[in-house]
Amino acid sequence: MDAMGDATRRAILERLLAGPMAVGELARDFPVSRPAISQHLRVLKNAQLVLDRPLGTRRFYQVNPAGIDALRRYFDRFWSDALAAFKKAAEEAR
Amino acid sequence: MTSVESGRVTPVRKTISVKVPAERAFEVFTAGFDTWWPRSHHIGKSPMRTAIVEGKAGGRCYSQQEDGTDCDWGRVLVWEPPTRVVLAWQITPDWQYQPDIAKSSEVEITFTPEAGGTTRVDLEHRHFERHGSGAAAMKAGVDSPNGWGGLLRQYAEVAEKS
Numbered sequence: 001m002d003a004m005g006d007a008t009r010r011a012i013l014e015r016l017l018a019g020p021m022a023v024g025e026l027a028r029d030f031p032v033s034r035p036a037i038s039q040h041l042r043v044l045k046n047a048q049l050v051l052d053r054p055l056g057t058r059r060f061y062q063v064n065p066a067g068i069d070a071l072r073r074y075f076d077r078f079w080s081d082a083l084a085a086f087k088k089a090a091e092e093a094r
Numbered sequence: 095m096t097s098v099e100s101g102r103v104t105p106v107r108k109t110i111s112v113k114v115p116a117e118r119a120f121e122v123f124t125a126g127f128d129t130w131w132p133r134s135h136h137i138g139k140s141p142m143r144t145a146i147v148e149g150k151a152g153g154r155c156y157s158q159q160e161d162g163t164d165c166d167w168g169r170v171l172v173w174e175p176p177t178r179v180v181l182a183w184q185i186t187p188d189w190q191y192q193p194d195i196a197k198s199s200e201v202e203i204t205f206t207p208e209a210g211g212t213t214r215v216d217l218e219h220r221h222f223e224r225h226g227s228g229a230a231a232m233k234a235g236v237d238s239p240n241g242w243g244g245l246l247r248q249y250a251e252v253a254e255k256s
Contacts, residue, residue, distance in 0.1 A: 079106060089122055
């Protein structure tokens with residue numbers, strides 16, 4: 001199943017980017033049942049987009065930072081290469 | 095903007111020294127964008143013909159494609175020649191144009207004159223968290239053949255040949 005193919009799941013992810021939340025808090029913000037939220041979270045967790053951890057009697061969900069790390073790594077390499085090309089162009093143009 | 099704020103995702107920072115005065119470095123970076131921007135790096139459906147950054151605040155950042163279409167990918171947010179330019183990076187992780195600047199990251203480039211007629215160029219790509227749900231989907235986006243990762247590989251091949 002496409003973990004991103006559902007508007008509710010995208011909205012849940014957006015909410016979790018602001019910080020970890022428990023299922024109950026998430027359910028309050030969406031016009032769907034708490035079991036439905038749990039089901040969405042399971043899909044997101046299986047897709048490795050979110051992580052969960054217990055805290056006291058509750059379970060908190062958060063965005064998996066590995067996704068964001070991948071983005072940073074990508075741009076780290078991209079800008080190194082692009083700036084090297086820029087330097088070459090600038091110095092050749094003298 | 096949502097409650098997702100800067101600082102959550104560390105910016106990417108790069109510095110390079112070029113052996114030309116700041117005015118020249120700024121000009122090549124902006125007016126000469128097409129002379130150095132990686133050819134494989136665009137969001138069009140046909141090969142890229144020209145890469146353009148319009149030299150004014152609010153200017154378009156776009157590419158002209160061989161099929162005659164224009165592909166916007168950003169805006170000039172700050173235009174301060176020859177010292178600073180800030181561009182909105184209006185591209186989603188699955189490589190689509192993002193019309194909403196509030197959901198875009200940004201790239202700041204500063205040009206600082208140094209001794210001997212050289213210029214230090216500092217680049218900061220920041221606010222990745224603004225890509226919102228896209229930011230969370232980056233793992234999928236970056237890893238997919240059509241995502242940023244795929245384009246990087248394509249770019250690396252071209253760069254190594256040149």
